[in-house]
Amino acid sequence: MMEKSLVLVKPDAMERELAGAIIARIQAAGLKLTALKMLHMDRAMAERHYAVHRDKPFFKSLVDYITSAPIVAAGFEGEDAVERIRKLMGATDPAKAAPGTIRRDYGLDVQRNSTHASDSPENAEKEIAIFFRKDEVFSQAFTKGA
Ligand code: UDP
Ligand code: MG
Numbered sequence: 001m002m003e004k005s006l007v008l009v010k011p012d013a014m015e016r017e018l019a020g021a022i023i024a025r026i027q028a029a030g031l032k033l034t035a036l037k038m039l040h041m042d043r044a045m046a047e048r049h050y051a052v053h054r055d056k057p058f059f060k061s062l063v064d065y066i067t068s069a070p071i072v073a074a075g076f077e078g079e080d081a082v083e084r085i086r087k088l089m090g091a092t093d094p095a096k097a098a099p100g101t102i103r104r105d106y107g108l109d110v111q112r113n114s115t116h117a118s119d120s121p122e123n124a125e126k127e128i129a130i131f132f133r134k135d136e137v138f139s140q141a142f143t144k145g146a
Contacts, residue, residue, distance in 0.1 A: 003081040004034070004139075005118045006127035011069035012112035019072040022102055022115060026076060029088055035075030035128070035137045041067050049130055058111065065111055073131040077139055082124060085117045 007026060009019040019038075027033055041049070046063045053059050076085060090101025094113050097104035107113035118124035128137065 001080060001121070002077065003079070003121045004124045004128060005031075005076045005081045005085045006116070006124055006131060007074045007076060007085060007118075008066075008116035009072040009074070010112065010114055010116060011065060011071060012108050013106055013114040014069055014071055016106070018106055018114065022106070023072070023074055025102060026074075026085060026088060029084065031076040031078040031081055031085060032142065033074060034077045034139050034141075035132045036072070037131070037136070038070050038072050039131075040070045043067055045130065049127060062111060075128050075132060075137055082118055082121055086119065089115050089117050 007023075009022050013019065013022060023033065023036075043063055046066045047054070050059065050062055050066070053062060056062075078084065088102055090097025090103040090107075092103075092113060093110040094103040094107025095109075097107065102115055103113045106115075118127050
C-alpha cells in the first residue's frame with residue numbers, strides 16, 4: 001500500500017544538529033521526502049498533534065518538551081511507509097529500541113527520543129494537515145527516481 005507518514009525531528013535531536021542525518025537515513029531506506037520545514041510549535045499545535053495523549057500523566061511534560069525549541073517536520077511517502085518508518089525509528093524508549101534504529105542511536109530517554117512518526121495511515125493524513133498546507137506537499141513531483 002502506498003502510504004504517507006509524518007516525521008518530526010524533536011528538540012533533543014535538533015539541539016545536536018541531527019535533523020539532516022535522520023532525514024537522510026529515512027531517504028536512504030527508500031522513502032520519498034515530500035514535504036519539509038523547520039518551525040517552533042506553539043502549545044495549541046502541540047496539543048492538537050498529541051491529542052490522543054491528552055489524559056496521559058506525561059502529557060503536560062510532553063507539550064513542554066516539544067515546544068521547547070524549533071523542530072523539523074517532514075512528510076514521507078512510499079510502500080508501507082508507516083510501518084517501515086516506525087521500524088527504522090524503533091521503540092518509544094530508546095533503551096528498548098533495537099540496535100541500528102534511529103532512537104537507539106540518538107534517543108536520550110523515553111521522552112527525548114529524537115523522532116516522531118505517524119502510527120497509522122489515517123493519523124498520517126491528520127498529522128500532515130497540522131504541519132503542511134496542501135501546496136507544501138509534493139507527492140507527485142519526483143517521478144523519475146520512483
Ligand atoms: N512519552 C513520554 N513518556 C512516556 C511515553 C511517551 O514522554 O512514558 C513521549 C515520547 O516523546 C513519545 C510521545 O510521548 O514519543 C508519544 O508517545 P507514544 O506512546 O505515542 O510513542 P511513539 O508513538 O512516539 O513511539
Ligand atoms: Mg505515538
